[in-house]
Amino acid sequence: MTKIIAVSNQKGGVGKTTTTLNLATGLGMEGKKVLLVDLDPQGNATTGSGVEKNEVEATIYEVIMGEADINTVIHASKHHDIIPANQHLAAAELELVSKEQRVNALKNQLQQLQKSYDFILLDCPPSLGLLTLNALTAAKSVIIPMQCEYFALEGLTDLVNTIKRVKQKMNPDIEIEGLLRTIYDSRNTLSKEVSDQLSSYFPNKVYKTIIPRNIRVAEAPSFGKSAIEHDKSSKGAKAYIDLAREIIHIEERRNG
Numbered sequence: 001m002t003k004i005i006a007v008s009n010q011k012g013g014v015g016k017t018t019t020t021l022n023l024a025t026g027l028g029m030e031g032k033k034v035l036l037v038d039l040d041p042q043g044n045a046t047t048g049s050g051v052e053k054n055e056v057e058a059t060i061y062e063v064i065m066g067e068a069d070i071n072t073v074i075h076a077s078k079h080h081d082i083i084p085a086n087q088h089l090a091a092a093e094l095e096l097v098s099k100e101q102r103v104n105a106l107k108n109q110l111q112q113l114q115k116s117y118d119f120i121l122l123d124c125p126p127s128l129g130l131l132t133l134n135a136l137t138a139a140k141s142v143i144i145p146m147q148c149e150y151f152a153l154e155g156l157t158d159l160v161n162t163i164k165r166v167k168q169k170m171n172p173d174i175e176i177e178g179l180l181r182t183i184y185d186s187r188n189t190l191s192k193e194v195s196d197q198l199s200s201y202f203p204n205k206v207y208k209t210i211i212p213r214n215i216r217v218a219e220a221p222s223f224g225k226s227a228i229e230h231d232k233s234s235k236g237a238k239a240y241i242d243l244a245r246e247i248i249h250i251e252e253r254r255n256g
């Protein structure tokens with residue numbers, strides 16, 4: 001069965017794209033078939049997958065708008081497949097408003113996939129607009145990357161409420177898969193405090209794996225690579241490999 005996971009947090013720059021990309025790579029290296037869907041007009045997951053976002057014929061935009069067959073927009077990266085996005089996708093937020101299938105468009109299209117995947121990862125934009133609602137409607141669960149800073153928990157309430165609303169109205173199956181501490185600085189005492197609060201508010205939902213702040217992770221996208229492909233021995237890459245294994249382990253336990 002395919003597990004569709006949205007990687008979402010409306011707060012910008014918390015490591016959504018980095019997590020989606022490295023998790024796709026890590027799961028792929030563990031032998032899983034993975035499709036990454038870039039749902040952000042910034043197209044960073046596309047670039048990080050080694051695909052030139054402005055040279056592709058069609059993107060997730062055309063798929064969502066019903067103008068392209070989803071099977072024709074899949075590109076192969078080294079360890080995962082990717083459906084690209086670029087700035088054209090920004091128009092979808094407005095154009096979807098008048099469509100009857102405005103929150104189901106992505107879900108309907110993902111059902112048309114001919115190739116089977118173990119995991120489909122959705123890299124969400126930093127907003128709770130219609131693109132994110134499409135992701136939450138299509139997904140079985142949500143990974144929430146969090147930077148353990150002062151306002152981190154405040155923003156989390158909005159996201160959790162949105163997930164609850166989606167669960168009531170559109171997608172009864174949706175669950176929080178896990179909260180991931182990203183760009184973590186262990187020397188910062190505030191990080192530790194926020195991290196402890198997170199674990200007490202969401203018992204059993206915070207991943208054991210913590211992603212440290214690491215220069216190799218930050219520089220990898222400029223090479224069109226994930227951190228794991230860029231420098232597998234770096235602390236950041238190792239953490240993302242651990243995360244992939246932790247997620248596979250959770251999934252195996254769940255499926256008995």
Ligand SMILES: Nc1ncnc2c1ncn2[C@@H]1O[C@H](COP(=O)(O)OP(=O)(O)OP(=O)(O)O)[C@@H](O)[C@H]1O
Nearest residue numbers: 012013014015016017018126183212213214217218
């Ligand atoms: N573990 C890390 N160590 C150092 N830098 C990191 C780490 N993770 C992410 N970064 C850097 O932080 C910035 C934000 O990361 P990223 O783009 O993954 O966040 P995002 O949540 O997807 O952002 P946006 O909200 O704009 O989509 C990027 O420049 C990225 O390279």
Ligand SMILES: [Mg+2]
Nearest residue numbers: 016017040044
């Ligand atoms: Mg991003």
